[in-house]
Amino acid sequence: MVTYDSILKNIQKHLVLDQEEIDFFTSLIRWRRVPKKSLLLKEGQLCRHLNYVHSGALRAYCMDKKGKEGTIMFALADWWITDMYCFLNGKRAMMQIEVLEDSVIFQISKENWDRLLSDQPKFEKLFRILMQNAYTREQLRAIERLSLSAEERYESFLAKYPVIASTVTQKQIASYLGITPEFLSVIRRMAGGKRGRSRD
Amino acid sequence: MVTYDSILKNIQKHLVLDQEEIDFFTSLIRWRRVPKKSLLLKEGQLCRHLNYVHSGALRAYCMDKKGKEGTIMFALADWWITDMYCFLNGKRAMMQIEVLEDSVIFQISKENWDRLLSDQPKFEKLFRILMQNAYTREQLRAIERLSLSAEERYESFLAKYPVIASTVTQKQIASYLGITPEFLSVIRRMAGGKRGRSRD
């Protein structure tokens, strides 16, 4: 029913694998169905797994002391997601990972991840590339946060992640952009006004 | 005069190298003295090198359309710095890297970096770890930006990077935190006031 095609294709964008390596890799992962609204990771838990999203939608977020949510990332099909810092360092999670739509994920445990990297160092390259992509993405986000207005960040988000934008709520987008949902609503009204007027 | 000890020690925190690997690695890097106030990388240039700071201080920043600077990162002794996205993808730099103090750096060109990774895949692990550290650092920065006030972000910066804080100007710290130097000055006055009053 659920095959490893998606995750293997994702990996084989970066590595050439023989059958033995494929078998070893697949022996280390397990697939899980996770229902909408469930929490894949709760704050304070140990984060034991790295997750690949086969289908569905997840969101990682954290709470500030006033209870306001800050969305750290979204993960749709073909994305990897975990609380990376806690996964790597065996610390308790600072974030929660919430299931936005019924999803199917592949999980690799920290133990198996360590085994994968020590037994098959070839996979170092895969994770080097995934980490460098994640790094450059976060750095670009920091740059946009420093140099763009809330409205420009919203436009940039729509342009970069149109599929996410049409999957998640505005409240969630607002918490990713670092603004309130009320203010995002104002931004959308203003932007709509601009476009509307330009057609006169 | 300048030895490879510092960079080799940095690498050997993550990898065990034999003499041949050390020789190969050092054959791929060159050291450079760079004077204060010079630009190691200019916006629009191709970013051809990954830099390791042996001594001194560098800063990466970008300009928004109003000419306001946003500091992306600082790099003191024993840090790695480049415009990673452009280094990896051969794009023109979006950021500038400025020399804050007379510095000595080790550079590895993109060509040599590619060669290093293909000839000595062992180094994949090194860069996987450097990338994952950079990623988790940027992610934490995003979290703080989402959930902390300007004053709290400043306190966190002081706690995390005391050496940087005492090396660079307040203007530069402000541009890293995403606030104006005037407002940072107000924050410092208020914080000083708090500490002062608490001694009454």
Place this chain on the structure above:
DNA sequence: CGTCTATTTGAATGTACTCAAAAGCGGTGG
């Protein structure tokens, strides 16, 4: 010593937030 930039200070302004309430929308059970 003079120049240049960083830092401080204050007033006026603007951007984004809080709070409250109404409207919209989706899901669920009767």
Place this chain on the structure above:
DNA sequence: CCACCGCTTTTGAGTACATTCAAATAGACG
């Protein structure tokens, strides 16, 4: 199938946090 419930989105008024601009002061460097 419809009515209700809960959550999201919109709207507006008042407010707070942070910016801009201008000017004075302090520091660093040649």
